[in-house]
Structures are given as structure tokens and as C-alpha cells.
Amino acid sequence: MGQVDTHFLPDRKPVGGASRTSGAGDSHQEKPREKFMPSTNTPELRASTGVPLKMSAIIGFLIFVEFTSGFVQGYYIPLYGAMSARWGITDADITWFVTLWTLSSAVCIPVLAKLGDIFGHRKMLRLAVIAVLVGVCFVAYSNNYTLVLVGRILTGPLSVWLPLEIALVHDRIAGERARKSVGLLISFMTVGVVAGMLVSGVIAGLERNFTMVLLVPAIITALCVFVVFFLVPESTVRSKSTVDYLGFLGLAASMITLLLALSGIQKYGISSPQVLVPLLTCGVITVAWVWWESQTACPAIxxxxxxxxxxxxxxxxxxxxxxxxxxxxxxxxxxxxxxxxxxxxxxxxxxxxxxxxxxxxxxxxxxxxxxxxxxxxxxxxxxxxxxxxxxxxxxxxxxxxxxxxxxxxxxxxxxxxxxxxxxxxxxxxxxxxxxxxxxxxxxxxxxxxxxxxxxxxxxxxxxxxxxxxxxxxxxxxxxxxxxxxxxxxxxxxxxxxxxxxxxQQKPPANAxxxxxxxxxxxxxxxxxxxx
Structure with a gap:
């Protein structure tokens, strides 16, 4: 198979549809992307600022975004004890700081990822970054634990950053170069988690004003907002699918009830009403959701x-x-x-x-x-x-x-x-x-x-x-x-x-x-x- 073109041309036009596939096990093949008809004049890739950017620079900006994602995720881990004292809550109450974030993430990931396919992945990444910035500010400035939990719900879109970034990468490049780029994104996210934990431990030991300690994630997220708004270009392929609102609602309800049941198993026991009721509710909702998704023309999943x-x-x-x-x-x-x-x-x-x-x-x-x-x-x-x-x-x-x-x-x-x-x-x-x-x-x-x-x-x-x-x-x-x-x-x-x-097979020339x-x-x- 010929070498895959790894450079994006803004005025290329896909021929023959946008679907693609690949034999996953072929060690020598590259994934066939869309066929393109390049023009004779090839402009450089430009960010929203109009400044010409190389693809390597854009990958670098996305790496910073994913580093920020890991940093914010890891930053709070060493601070659970101090946060309990600040808000006057018990060790049991602080578990909701994690649980509500997990529930919010479970809902946000499929919804924003699908909307990215329809309306643009950068648009949804912008929305997700702004939501996280507002959420971490809520956590930093709130003295009321209820408002803190509202902030944690707002930070749920943090988990969809990576899927949206992967979509942005694969919209531009393919094959081994795309694989290396995705590997770097995930690697730096992990580095960010470690950096967040280390930085929070050091700052908490030096800074007496705990609000300032909790504002550190807001500072790095604000830098991320600038990067996403001005230095990351939009994806070029759109799905003509409509938004399946009922499908998204059913998926969210199914995942929330399941996670609530799982989170209560150790505390209440698997046979307790606190576990069985949400578990049975999840089963009913899931069956209805699968039926709906199988019938609708443009399903959420x-x-x-x-x-x-x-x-x-x-x-x-x-x-x-x-x-x-x-x-x-x-x-x-x-x-x-x-x-x-x-x-x-x-x-x-x-x-x-x-x-x-x-x-x-x-x-x-x-x-x-x-x-x-x-x-x-x-x-x-x-x-x-x-x-x-x-x-x-x-x-x-x-x-x-x-x-x-x-x-x-x-x-x-x-x-x-x-x-x-x-x-x-x-x-x-x-x-x-x-x-x-x-x-x-x-x-x-x-x-x-x-x-x-x-x-x-x-x-x-x-x-x-x-x-x-x-x-x-x-x-x-x-x-x-x-x-x-x-x-x-x-x-x-x-x-x-x-x-x-x-x-394990080598795909034909026409994907x-x-x-x-x-x-x-x-x-x-x-x-x-x-x-």
C-alpha cells in the first residue's frame, strides 16, 4: 500500500464519502484516509488567529491541553484531608467530590463527543474548557460545600478533552504520525497527573491561604482557554446526523443510575434498596434505550x-x-x-x-x-x-x-x-x-x-x-x-x-x-x- 499523506490541505475535498476502516492487525499497513483532490495552490494550515501553523505546532498545543487535563485531575488528590477541614465535612462527604465528577464525566463524554462530530470538535473543546475553568473557580472560591459540588459537576467535561483532541488529530493526519501524536497526548496527560499531585503538595505546604492553593488549577486552565480559542484549528469533516436528544437523555440516565448503584455496593451491601433500586432502574432504562437507538435513523450511539x-x-x-x-x-x-x-x-x-x-x-x-x-x-x-x-x-x-x-x-x-x-x-x-x-x-x-x-x-x-x-x-x-x-x-x-x-487483512485501495x-x-x- 502506498504511503499515507500526512499533511492537511485546507482546500482538499473528500471524494467518495468520509468513511474509513483498516485491518487492525496488519503490521505494515497504514489506515486509508479519504481520497483527496488537492488544488494546485496549497495554503498552510492556519489557526483561528490567521497565523500559519505547522501540524507539529498544533500537536504541541494539544499536548499542553492534555497536560492541563492531567494536572487538574491529579491536583486535588493530596488535598482531600485539607478540603474536608476547610468545608467542615466528613470523610464520607468528601467522596462526593469524586463521585459527582465521575457521574458528570460519564454524561459529558458521549454527548460532547457526538456534538463535536456534528458541529465541530474545536467548538465542543472550547465549551468543555470554559466549563472546567468555571468549575475550578467554583471549587476555589466557594465556602459552601453544595456550591463546591456544583463546581465539580461543571468540571465533568474534562474527561471529553481527550476524545475531542484525538478527533482533531485524526482529522488532519493519519497512520504512524497520528499514532505517535495520540501516544504523546496520553503520555503528557499522565505526566500532568503526577505534576498536579506534586505541585499541590508543595503549594499546600507553603501557602496559608487555601483559596490561593485551590486557584492554581484555574490559572493553568485559563492558559488552556487561550490555546484552544486561538491556536487550535477546527476539524474539517462533519456528520450530517441530527442530535438524538432522547437517546442522549436515556444514555445519561442509564449511566448515572448504574454508577450510583456501584458506588453504594460497598457502603450499603449489594442486596440493599440503595443498590437494587438504581440497578433495576438502570436495567429498565437501558432496555428502553437500546430499543430506541435501534429504531431511530440518527442514533446518539x-x-x-x-x-x-x-x-x-x-x-x-x-x-x-x-x-x-x-x-x-x-x-x-x-x-x-x-x-x-x-x-x-x-x-x-x-x-x-x-x-x-x-x-x-x-x-x-x-x-x-x-x-x-x-x-x-x-x-x-x-x-x-x-x-x-x-x-x-x-x-x-x-x-x-x-x-x-x-x-x-x-x-x-x-x-x-x-x-x-x-x-x-x-x-x-x-x-x-x-x-x-x-x-x-x-x-x-x-x-x-x-x-x-x-x-x-x-x-x-x-x-x-x-x-x-x-x-x-x-x-x-x-x-x-x-x-x-x-x-x-x-x-x-x-x-x-x-x-x-x-x-488481519490488507484493505483494498478504496476504503x-x-x-x-x-x-x-x-x-x-x-x-x-x-x-
Whole structure:
């Protein structure tokens, strides 16, 4: 297959529709983009200021945006105790600071991603950045905890920044260059999380005015507003789909009720009304929502695309990956802190030492996410995903059978960082490559939602497992930790099975031909080029 053109020409016109697809496992192929008819005069890409910009500069601006996303997410983590004292709330109340943000994110991701496909990804990114700026200001200036929670709801669109940025990248470039760019976005988001945690710890120790401490995220977000408004160009492909308001409402209600049920499992028990009522409500809403989405001409989520053999393997992998990594984030921390003289296992590590190990794990993930494209050049995208899953499974096996040896536990953390980085980089890039050109935003948004939902499901399951063996004054038993890691191995084995269903084939020259002949169940709406 010929080399893919990786330069955007503003006056190119797509021929033959906007759909695209790719054989995910072919190690030498590049994803076929739309065919273009370039004009004889090729102007440079320009931002909204009218200043000519190279694509590398635009990627740099998007990297800063994603660094800001990670910074804001990580900044509050070390401050939970201080924030509880500031607002006069309990440790139980502060959990809503996280829970409401998660619920808001779950609603915002698919809605804003889909609207980006219809109206423009930069437009929605602008809206999302402004909402986050207002939200962090609410958190900083509010003395009333109710207003603080309003601010946290407003910061929910933070989670849709990445899907919108991925759509902007894939609107301009393709192939290995796009993969490298997405890898850098995710890598710098992770760096931002670590930087946010470190900066908040330092500033909280130096600054007595806590309002000023909480204003730091607002300062960096304000810089982000300038970048998005003046230095990032708009995407060029639009979906002709209309807005499915009822579909979005049903999806939001389904996700909110599910997350409320999951968040109450550990506190109230799985058989409690606080869990069963929202869980049953979620089931009813989901059934009605699926029926509606299957009937409407322009659904909020194209279920035919999601369940096609083209897309369901990476989507299922994203959900399982979320269960294993996001769902068990606190497990390894409590294991390292456990005192062997009291419970018979663990290493009695101080928080500072644990944070150093966590930082090393994060750094490994950053490197893996930034470099996955180079590995994909040799073994293909499916090969990268299988390698990442193998690293994670090996780490869990080490924790099951060698959790009493510190050197092997550290090795398992390195494996977790490497495997997580490869999957964090490759999965969203692959989803964007496989999606139709006018559905890149929502396709990436679904990936992000499934990963987050997997983390919520895993956290609820693992929380119940850990709580089932808690002994007063000593914590959970070793058998609970092992059960968490066994479930992780089982989920990763399912990832391998799902990835083996991914097709390995070289697509024809006309990308639309494969969409019609191989995946007729995927209905791709017409699209138009917007300049």
C-alpha cells in the first residue's frame, strides 16, 4: 500500500464519502484516509488567529491541553484531608467530590463527543474548557460545600478533552504520525497527573491561604482557554446526523443510575434498596434505550457500529482494561502499606516510599504510551495490544505467587506501567483509526466511557471482595488480595480472546469497499467537508 499523506490541505475535498476502516492487525499497513483532490495552490494550515501553523505546532498545543487535563485531575488528590477541614465535612462527604465528577464525566463524554462530530470538535473543546475553568473557580472560591459540588459537576467535561483532541488529530493526519501524536497526548496527560499531585503538595505546604492553593488549577486552565480559542484549528469533516436528544437523555440516565448503584455496593451491601433500586432502574432504562437507538435513523450511539466485528474487540478490551487497572488502583497501595507483623503480609511501606514506586510506575506508563507507535510498526496494532495485555497478566501472576518478595513486586509494578502505557496509547488510537471519519469523536468517547465504566465496575467488585475479609484493626486478608489479582488475570485472558477476533487483512485501495463488503451491518451516514 502506498504511503499515507500526512499533511492537511485546507482546500482538499473528500471524494467518495468520509468513511474509513483498516485491518487492525496488519503490521505494515497504514489506515486509508479519504481520497483527496488537492488544488494546485496549497495554503498552510492556519489557526483561528490567521497565523500559519505547522501540524507539529498544533500537536504541541494539544499536548499542553492534555497536560492541563492531567494536572487538574491529579491536583486535588493530596488535598482531600485539607478540603474536608476547610468545608467542615466528613470523610464520607468528601467522596462526593469524586463521585459527582465521575457521574458528570460519564454524561459529558458521549454527548460532547457526538456534538463535536456534528458541529465541530474545536467548538465542543472550547465549551468543555470554559466549563472546567468555571468549575475550578467554583471549587476555589466557594465556602459552601453544595456550591463546591456544583463546581465539580461543571468540571465533568474534562474527561471529553481527550476524545475531542484525538478527533482533531485524526482529522488532519493519519497512520504512524497520528499514532505517535495520540501516544504523546496520553503520555503528557499522565505526566500532568503526577505534576498536579506534586505541585499541590508543595503549594499546600507553603501557602496559608487555601483559596490561593485551590486557584492554581484555574490559572493553568485559563492558559488552556487561550490555546484552544486561538491556536487550535477546527476539524474539517462533519456528520450530517441530527442530535438524538432522547437517546442522549436515556444514555445519561442509564449511566448515572448504574454508577450510583456501584458506588453504594460497598457502603450499603449489594442486596440493599440503595443498590437494587438504581440497578433495576438502570436495567429498565437501558432496555428502553437500546430499543430506541435501534429504531431511530440518527442514533446518539450507532449500536451497529459498536457491536460490529470492526469495533467490539477494542471496546471490550477497553472495558476489561478499566476493570483491571482503574478498579484496582488502591489495592496495591494498601498491600504495600500492610504490616507483616500484624497481618502476615505486605511491606509496611511509608506513604513517601509508596509514592516513589507509584511515580516510577507512572513514568514507565508514560514512556510506553509515547513509544507504542514504534512497536506497532514492527508487530502491528493488535500485536501491541497483546503485548500490553501480556505484561499486565504477568504482573498479576507475580502478585499472586510471589507477593512476599519485594524485588518481584517492584518488577510487577514495572510490568503494570508498561502494559498500561501500551494499552492507553494504542487503544484510543486504534478506535479512531477504525471509526468512520465523521464519527471519530463519538467513537473515541465511547472508548473513554467504557474504560471509566470498567473502572467503576471493578472498583465496586474489588471493594466488596476486600471488605468481606476485613478484620477490625488489621485490614483485609491476603486471600482477598489474591482474589482481586486472579480476577484481573481472568479479565486479561478475555482481552486476548477478544483481540484474536480482530481481522488481519490488507484493505483494498478504496476504503469504502471494505466497509460495504466486510461490514454491511455498519450503517455509515453521509458526511460533508467543512472548511
Amino acid at each position: 450507532d449500536l451497529r457500529l459498536v457491536r460490529s466485528r470492526l469495533m467490539w474487540p477494542p471496546y471490550l478490551t477497553a472495558f476489561l482494561f478499566g476493570i483491571v487497572t482503574l478498579g484496582s488502583q488502591t489495592v496495591i497501595t494498601t498491600f504495600l502499606a500492610a504490616k507483616p507483623k500484624v497481618v502476615g503480609f505486605g511491606f509496611a511501606m511509608a506513604p513517601g516510599n509508596i509514592s516513589l514506586l507509584t511515580a516510577g510506575d507512572t513514568l514507565t506508563a508514560c514512556v510506553a504510551a509515547a513509544t507504542f507507535a514504534y512497536l506497532a510498526r514492527a508487530i502491528g496494532m493488535r500485536g501491541v495490544l497483546l503485548v500490553g495485555v501480556t505484561f499486565l497478566a504477568t504482573a498479576n501472576l507475580l502478585l499472586i505467587f510471589a507477593n512476599d518478595q519485594m524485588s518481584l513486586v517492584v518488577l510487577s509494578l514495572i510490568f503494570i506501567g508498561t502494559g498500561s502505557g501500551l494499552l492507553l496509547g494504542a487503544l484510543p488510537s486504534l478506535v479512531a483509526e477504525l471509526s468512520p471519519a465523521d464519527q471519530t469523536g463519538i467513537a473515541s468517547g465511547i472508548y473513554n466511557s467504557l474504560k471509566t465504566l470498567g473502572g467503576a465496575v471493578g472498583g465496586a467488585i474489588f471493594g466488596v471482595i476486600m471488605a468481606s475479609t476485613v478484620i477490625s484493626g488489621s485490614g483485609a486478608a491476603l486471600s482477598s488480595y489474591k482474589m482481586v489479582w486472579i480476577i484481573g488475570v481472568a479479565a486479561l485472558c478475555l482481552c486476548v480472546v477478544s483481540l484474536l477476533f480482530m481481522r 469504502i469497499a471494505i466497509a460495504i463488503t466486510e461490514y454491511p451491518e455498519v450503517k455509515r451516514p453521509d458526511s460533508e467537508s467543512v472548511h
